[in-house]
Amino acid sequence: MLNKIKTLSLALVIFAMTSCQEDFLETVPTDSVTPAVALTDEASMQNVLNGIHRGLYSQSQTVLPGGDTARAGDHFWVPMGDNISGGLIHSADANNLGWRNTMQWNDHTLETSLTNEILWYHRYNIILHANLIIDRINQGDLTETPALRAIKGQALTYRAFALLSLVQHYSKGYLIGNPSTDPGVPVILEPQTTGPRGTVQQVYDQIGVDLNAAIAAFQNAASRPNGGPETKSQLNINVAQGLKARWALSMGDWQTAATAAVAARQGFPIMSEADWKSGFNTNDLPEVIWGSNVISTETTFFRSYFYLASNTFNGSQIRNNTKIADKRLVDAIPDTDYRKDVFLPDAPNSNSSAANGQGGWSNNTNPLYTTEAEFDAAIASIKAEYGLVSGHNTHPYMHLKLRQKNPGTIDPDDIIYMRSSEMYLIEAEAKAMMNDVSGAQSALQALGGARDTAFDATAFGTQTALIDQIKFQRKVELWGEGFGYTDKIRWDEGIDHGANGGSGAAAVLYQDAFVVEKPSINDDWIFKIPQAEINANPNITPSDQN
Structure with a gap:
């Protein structure tokens, strides 16, 4: 494994408990699991998978040595995709968790940044745990059961997911570069080994191998459990097909992308208007194929997805820095499209510290508000309807797509x-x-x-x-x-x-x-390779830096 991960002993890296009951996903925080000595049976391997599930959204210091409370896995990585690309727009200056640095491109462009380092090691930590499971199953002494095939399918899917995330961030895009020669990321297929970057094509080839093997394993495997939102943290054949669709789309394999996308959505019907407008805060939505069911004992709170992106969250990143959508996009949505309703073009700009300098009644330019009383009443109406607290600001083109189950709180919700x-x-x-x-x-x-x-x-x-x-x-x-x-x-x-x-x-x-x-x-x-990795990995030198 890469050097920083390799330094972990097996006792530290394997998440395990005395049982793999489903309530583990609902009640037990990551840092309370008991280390395992070996992967002896299906139960212990499922516990490792449960640790991977939890590691997707737990604070990184509970997953990685040298991790940091400011990065709680995909709570950060998911909205980062829209933060970097300019879709999730900041209306004021706020840099909690380095979110402004990320938006300003002063984060992923620095080889010493926390984001570059934690994303790299988080994804390789997933690969390490997946490799432990795959290696154990490949030893061939365990009875092949539907449950074991499901475990193998999940491990292979996780490895493919992590490799795709890595190559899409730390390498040049497949369709805009030369995949056969562009530097990729290390493809690690065995526990606790290291390696050079290889090429983008080699990484994509391995992703395809893993996804096809995962789909084959899932075809005769035990089904994903039925139940509440926690069950959708478990990967299944639909997730593998969905990742295959993304993988194929990103490299221009159009027929494979179309076929896999159709397969992935089977059993997950398009949701209704009421569901679409409900806040995107739970895996219970019928469309959700895969998501993390975030449990309160994980205490992400001010490091959560909704802290960074939802205008109902009661945190300083949001209260003073209302997140808005691109007004060119919102204005182009037809009035007959109900998705337009979650954006508020006419919300008053209540923030005297707004970056555009137009906050407060004295700077109002919206002809809807002819008096200060009307301006203030509109602000109060928005706060009352969506559960905002007194400290929340409003801003034109603010969104209410991502909303908490309990607005105005610091409760974390599903990803x-x-x-x-x-x-x-x-x-x-x-x-x-x-x-x-x-x-x-x-x-x-x-x-x-x-x-x-x-x-x-x-x-x-x-x-x-x-x-x-x-x-x-x-x-x-x-x-x-x-x-x-x-x-x-x-x-x-x-x-x-x-x-x-x-x-x-x-x-x-x-x-x-x-x-x-x-x-x-x-x-x-292209994200910079962490300097810590260059310093630690003999197979990657300063000349390999992006």
């Missing part, structure tokens, strides 16, 4: 990783890229028609028109769910907050991130 809507959009994009116009229209209509009573996919009758509409639909449907970074790399799109009337971001706050050249000509889109 959604994969929904069936994404799979419809993958199918549509892949078929459009193959110039299968009718096939793309059909997939797009299934989703767009569910969201917008006037939507007609046949209005987009050419490949170009379809691709433009699919991009728009992805930006609306998946807003705030972390896909902005990988989408922009795949589409080779830069960032320009000032173009076409402006996004609503303030240049004085965004600084060099206000305009960013497209990924094919700007290598700053």
